[in-house]
Amino acid sequence: MSSTIQKRAARKTPAERAAEITETAKEIALEQGLSAITLRNVAARVGVASGLVAHYQPNVDALVAGIFATIVAAETEEVSGLLDRLPTPLERLGMLLETLMDGSRLDVTAIWVEAWTLGRRNEALAACVREQMDAWQAVVQRVVEAGIGAGEFDTFDAPSVAWQILGMVDGLNAQALVRWDGVSDRGTHLARAVEGMVGAARGSLLPGQAG
Amino acid sequence: MSSTIQKRAARKTPAERAAEITETAKEIALEQGLSAITLRNVAARVGVASGLVAHYQPNVDALVAGIFATIVAAETEEVSGLLDRLPTPLERLGMLLETLMDGSRLDVTAIWVEAWTLGRRNEALAACVREQMDAWQAVVQRVVEAGIGAGEFDTFDAPSVAWQILGMVDGLNAQALVRWDGVSDRGTHLARAVEGMVGAARGSLLPGQAG
DNA sequence: TCTCTTATTGATCATATGATCAATAAGATG
DNA sequence: CATCTTATTGATCATATGATCAATAAGAGA
Numbered sequence: 001m002s003s004t005i006q007k008r009a010a011r012k013t014p015a016e017r018a019a020e021i022t023e024t025a026k027e028i029a030l031e032q033g034l035s036a037i038t039l040r041n042v043a044a045r046v047g048v049a050s051g052l053v054a055h056y057q058p059n060v061d062a063l064v065a066g067i068f069a070t071i072v073a074a075e076t077e078e079v080s081g082l083l084d085r086l087p088t089p090l091e092r093l094g095m096l097l098e099t100l101m102d103g104s105r106l107d108v109t110a111i112w113v114e115a116w117t118l119g120r121r122n123e124a125l126a127a128c129v130r131e132q133m134d135a136w137q138a139v140v141q142r143v144v145e146a147g148i149g150a151g152e153f154d155t156f157d158a159p160s161v162a163w164q165i166l167g168m169v170d171g172l173n174a175q176a177l178v179r180w181d182g183v184s185d186r187g188t189h190l191a192r193a194v195e196g197m198v199g200a201a202r203g204s205l206l207p208g209q210a211g
Numbered sequence: 212m213s214s215t216i217q218k219r220a221a222r223k224t225p226a227e228r229a230a231e232i233t234e235t236a237k238e239i240a241l242e243q244g245l246s247a248i249t250l251r252n253v254a255a256r257v258g259v260a261s262g263l264v265a266h267y268q269p270n271v272d273a274l275v276a277g278i279f280a281t282i283v284a285a286e287t288e289e290v291s292g293l294l295d296r297l298p299t300p301l302e303r304l305g306m307l308l309e310t311l312m313d314g315s316r317l318d319v320t321a322i323w324v325e326a327w328t329l330g331r332r333n334e335a336l337a338a339c340v341r342e343q344m345d346a347w348q349a350v351v352q353r354v355v356e357a358g359i360g361a362g363e364f365d366t367f368d369a370p371s372v373a374w375q376i377l378g379m380v381d382g383l384n385a386q387a388l389v390r391w392d393g394v395s396d397r398g399t400h401l402a403r404a405v406e407g408m409v410g411a412a413r414g415s416l417l418p419g420q421a422g
Numbered sequence: 423t424c425t426c427t428t429a430t431t432g433a434t435c436a437t438a439t440g441a442t443c444a445a446t447a448a449g450a451t452g
Numbered sequence: 453c454a455t456c457t458t459a460t461t462g463a464t465c466a467t468a469t470g471a472t473c474a475a476t477a478a479g480a481g482a
Contacts, residue, residue: 011448011459033331039440049461051442060440110328116389117325120244129389163394164383164401171382172375174327178340183374189408190375196407197400222429222478250470260431262472271470 009048018056020046025067030107034114034125037064065124068115072132075108080139089147094205096143097194100169101187109173137162144198154199161197168193220259229267231257236278241318245325245336248275276335279326283343286319291350300358305416307354308405311380312398320384348373355409365410372408379404 012020024046025037039060043050057063079099083092119126141162147153155161172186191206223231235256236248250271254261268274290310294303330337352373358364366372383397402417 008447009460014459017459033328038438040438050440051462052460054441055460110331113324113385114328116385117244117321117328119389120321126389133386133390157396157400160394160396160400163386163390164397164404167383167386168379168404169382171380171385172378174324174382174385175344175374175378178327178330178337179344179374183371185368185371186375189368189371192410193375193379193404193408196413197404199403202407219477220430225429228429249468251468261470262432263430265471266430 009046009052014056017048017052021048021053021056022067022070025063026070029064029067029071029111034064034068034111034118037067061122061124064118064122065128068111068125069128069132071108071111073135075105076132076135076139083139083143088152089143089150090152090200090204092143093147093194093198094191096140097165097169097190097205098187101172101190103176106173106177109170109177112170113174113177133166136166140165147198147200152200152204155197164197165194220257220263225267228259228263232259232264232267233278233281236274237282240275240278240282240322245275245279245322245329248278272333272335275329275333276339279322279336280339280343282319282322284346286316287343287346287350294350294354299363300354300361301363301411301415303354304358304405304409304411305402307351308376308380308401308416309398312383312401314387317384317388320381320388323381324385324388344377347377351376358409358411363411363415366408375408376405 021042025042028036028041028045037060039050039053042063043053046053053063054060079096082099083096086092086095115125115129119129137159141158144153144155144158144161144165148155148158168190172190175183176186188206192202194200195202195205232253236253239247239252239256248271250261250264253274254264257264264274265271290307293310294307297303297306326336326340330340348370352369355364355366355369355373355376359366359369379401383401387394387397399417403413405411406413406416
């Protein structure tokens with residue numbers, strides 16, 4: 001009956017153990033939020049003493065910041081990769097909105113929202129947040145600039161427009177975190193909004209009714 | 212030298228004391244965030260024992276939820292009042308965007324963002340958040356519907372469009388909380404976006420360049 | 423001035439957190 | 453098999469939180 005009881009955790013390579021801790025912290029963050037990342041919480045889930053978790057990190061704030069960066073950077077790269085396959089900026093921007101609004105990444109949205117608040121008391125996290133926002137903005141800006149170059153978009157301020165698109169997407173996703181009902185055609189409405197901002201023809205970003 | 216030292220707080224009416232505690236908690240929330248509302252923190256600022264704060268509230272979660280509702284409801288009513296003075300829906304919507312994006316309410320934005328996260332572990336707060344979101348949505352929806360009625364807007368889904376406008380505004384404000392620089396003409400870009408979504412003529416919401 | 427209601431106190435309990443570090447023992451190396 | 457490096461432990465300290473409640477004393481009313 002003691003087959004699954006392990007008194008002492010198996011000894012592992014520092015690299016292995018560090019990776020294990022990081023992976024576990026990531027899971028916790030996605031399931032319960034960044035503030036659920038505590039020494040004891042992570043340690044219990046790994047099956048290890050709390051001191052060991054502390055041993056592999058300068059401090060908890062750094063761990064939280066690192067996990068945030070890991071999660072968010074992965075999302076950025078994933079979506080960015082999807083965009084590269086599409087031929088026209090119009091299609092890329094449409095796919096971007098569609099992908100970010102499909103509700104499949106609400107766990108990551110929750111991480112973003114929490115990070116905005118926690119960054120107030122965790123300077124390392126705040127720095128990561130700014131860095132990851134910049135990375136996202138760069139991805140969007142590239143699409144907008146390409147659209148201007150291709151004559152599909154009519155706007156002169158690609159950087160600002162990219163920021164605005166991001167802000168709008170984040171806000172709508174954060175809203176979805178709390179209230180799913182009541183809002184139909186999220187993607188369509190947002191597409192119309194972005195078309196207006198970017199100076200694209202009404203209905204060009206997403207198929208569907210234009211009203 | 213002991214002129215300002217008060218051993219025991221002056222005895223006050225329950226109503227007075229409750230109001231004092233509420234007012235203090237509100238200040239703390241606006242300055243340091245909702246999670247800075249603790250029994251001891253509030254008590255110290257009021258100049259009273261921690262037990263007294265607890266005495267006037269069922270529990271801290273309820274206090275936090277109540278403070279959130281107070282702060283946010285005041286903002287809604289204030290802005291709503293401003294709108295009522297304007298004659299046309301176009302002007303009202305323009306003023307709404309302008310007011311919400313002028314950066315003078317970032318403290319309230321911070322409260323919103325924090326509430327979205329805290330609501331995950333504070334059911335009373337979550338309920339207040341939904342209620343206040345609904346209140347905001349109702350205000351915006353009224354404007355949109357009036358615009359449709361007046362023939363200024365061309366959209367059929369006022370409720371959803373209202374939700375979207377709110378989400379976009381919230382997102383952009385949350386973004387401003389972390390990153391002020393890099394984004395110029397926030398208001399103008401948003402105006403173009405909303406024009407596109409609402410089906411208003413380009414440039415009709417806000418004066419300024421339309422690109 | 424005395425009485426009595428009750429606003430107020432602050433010690434106390436139960437939890438939870440991050441951080442630290444001497445002690446332990448796993449397992450590679452010889 | 454013996455040795456020795458070091459991954460791992462877990463007790464410990466310092467803080468912080470919400471909650472509770474018997475004891476206290478302020479101040480209104482008699």
